[in-house]
Amino acid sequence: MNQTSVGMNSLWKVFTTTIGKKAVMAATGGVLLLFVIAHMAGNLQMFLGWGDINNYADLLKSHREFLWPFRVFLATCLVLHVSTGSFLAIDNRRKRGHSYEVKKLVGASFASQTMWISGLIIFCFIVYHLLHFTLGVTNPEYLTFRDAHDRPDVYRMIVTAFSTAGTVCLYALGVATLGFHLSHGVRAMVESLGLRMETWASRIDKTSLVVACLLFLGFASVPLAVLMGLLQLK
Amino acid sequence: MKLTVRVWRQKNARREGRFAEYEVQDASPDMSFLEMLDVLNERLIRQGEEPIHFDSDCREGICGMCSCVINGEAHGPESQVTTCQTYMRSFKDGDVITVEPFRAMAFPLIKDLVVDRSALDRIIQAGGFISVTTGSAPEANSIPVSKYHSDLAMDAAACIGCGACVAACKNASANLFVAAKVAHLNLLPQGGPEKDPRVLGMVEAMTSEGFGACSVTGSCEAVCPKGIPTSFISRMNHNFLTAALKLRVHGPRG
Numbered sequence: 001m002n003q004t005s006v007g008m009n010s011l012w013k014v015f016t017t018t019i020g021k022k023a024v025m026a027a028t029g030g031v032l033l034l035f036v037i038a039h040m041a042g043n044l045q046m047f048l049g050w051g052d053i054n055n056y057a058d059l060l061k062s063h064r065e066f067l068w069p070f071r072v073f074l075a076t077c078l079v080l081h082v083s084t085g086s087f088l089a090i091d092n093r094r095k096r097g098h099s100y101e102v103k104k105l106v107g108a109s110f111a112s113q114t115m116w117i118s119g120l121i122i123f124c125f126i127v128y129h130l131l132h133f134t135l136g137v138t139n140p141e142y143l144t145f146r147d148a149h150d151r152p153d154v155y156r157m158i159v160t161a162f163s164t165a166g167t168v169c170l171y172a173l174g175v176a177t178l179g180f181h182l183s184h185g186v187r188a189m190v191e192s193l194g195l196r197m198e199t200w201a202s203r204i205d206k207t208s209l210v211v212a213c214l215l216f217l218g219f220a221s222v223p224l225a226v227l228m229g230l231l232q233l234k
Numbered sequence: 235m236k237l238t239v240r241v242w243r244q245k246n247a248r249r250e251g252r253f254a255e256y257e258v259q260d261a262s263p264d265m266s267f268l269e270m271l272d273v274l275n276e277r278l279i280r281q282g283e284e285p286i287h288f289d290s291d292c293r294e295g296i297c298g299m300c301s302c303v304i305n306g307e308a309h310g311p312e313s314q315v316t317t318c319q320t321y322m323r324s325f326k327d328g329d330v331i332t333v334e335p336f337r338a339m340a341f342p343l344i345k346d347l348v349v350d351r352s353a354l355d356r357i358i359q360a361g362g363f364i365s366v367t368t369g370s371a372p373e374a375n376s377i378p379v380s381k382y383h384s385d386l387a388m389d390a391a392a393c394i395g396c397g398a399c400v401a402a403c404k405n406a407s408a409n410l411f412v413a414a415k416v417a418h419l420n421l422l423p424q425g426g427p428e429k430d431p432r433v434l435g436m437v438e439a440m441t442s443e444g445f446g447a448c449s450v451t452g453s454c455e456a457v458c459p460k461g462i463p464t465s466f467i468s469r470m471n472h473n474f475l476t477a478a479l480k481l482r483v484h485g486p487r488g
Binding site: 019022095101107187190 | 240469
């Protein structure tokens with residue numbers, strides 16, 4: 001026994017513990033969650049009409065001094081989330097040692113058991129989504145669309161992209177996986193940050209499901225509305 | 235009751251293990267699961283075979299010694315009971331029951347169903363002591379404790395350290411056990427002075443003993459014979475992160 005300093009002494013040592021690593025997962029996941037909420041709110045402006053969504057897109061894209069630092073910050077969070085998550089997924093698997101003969105899911109949701117799989121699907125979806133809309137690799141013509149004010153025509157891009165059922169299906173699957181991941185992810189995030197205590201526990205679990213459902217509905221509504229002809233090129 | 239019991243047999247940690255199948259003809263629905271194994275063992279001894287080794291002590295659900303995974307569930311199918319308090323009436327005549335040891339890297343197998351859970355004791359040791367005056371009993375009202383916190387500390391203190399949480403967790407994480415042990419001292423004024431070094435020491439020990447991370451699945455809570463909720467894990471995370479971010483914590487270490 002000693003009376004000297006027994007603290008973590010360096011921030012690095014905090015991250016050598018499993019709780020420290022989960023805190024990284026939660027903090028970066030939290031940033032990504034706030035981003036997808038803002039992203040969804042932005043997308044819903046499609047329902048306000050041609051001018052509004054293009055206005056919004058122009059606002060975001062015209063501030064390069066904010067756009068790029070934000071993109072770098074978001075990418076850093078994604079890299080930390082994916083790398084820590086991959087490390088934990090592999091490490092946790094080893095901690096069982098010998099596997100059980102009879103495997104039974106007790107008290108756990110299916111989503112909680114498959115976070116790395118849903119995470120991997122979402123990662124692939126993000127890569128496709130960036131190639132599709134942001135970088136214009138799959139459909140270079142999207143970036144040439146211009147509206148009456150000579151701004152990037154996001155409205156036309158969205159309506160054109162989602163007029164094919166295949167693309168809508170792909171996006172619906174992508175955002176469904178995101179919802180599935182977050183149905184467990186939100187409560188796990190709050191738990192890992194040490195805020196899911198006593199009377200709050202069941203409320204947070206329910207909130208997690210509600211957030212996941214709302215995000216799915218919010219994201220899926222735009223492609224579905226285009227496919228059903230509710231959003232059209234006038 | 236007639237039952238088929240498939241039990242994991244393994245001579246020691248170095249040998250390969252396998253499942254052995256035994257027919258139990260004379261089980262009574264009123265027997266506990268361990269009594270059923272006793273009856274089977276008596277027969278095996280009579281036949282000159284090696285009896286099945288399993289842990290047990292109090293057989294009244296409070297010592298935390300019995301430790302089987304029965305049909306994929308730590309402590310068997312009933313909720314909030316230990317294996318010794320699981321009765322054969324929870325099974326049907328003709329059932330095939332698979333009995334496995336608790337599986338975790340941090341719980342090395344000793345023999346058959348017996349595993350070494352001393353990693354949990356070493357985590358407790360890493361928590362150190364509490365500053366109380368021993369000797370004469372203190373004046374009862376000299377340290378005020380709120381009803382809320384005393385109830386919560388009692389809920390945490392209900393942990394019997396059986397390790398079912400580790401056995402049920404897909405990551406073999408000991409977070410629920412450690413959380414309960416941290417909470418029952420950190421919630422009370424008597425445990426207050428050493429709160430930070432305690433949680434840091436125990437979490438470090440938990441990681442170095444080779445337990446996995448918490449994936450917040452809730453399996454631990456579901457199998458816990460004392461029904462300790464996962465919200466204690468969140469409390470431990472809170473204690474740990476606030477203590478860790480102080481970086482330098484001075485105090486005793488066990």
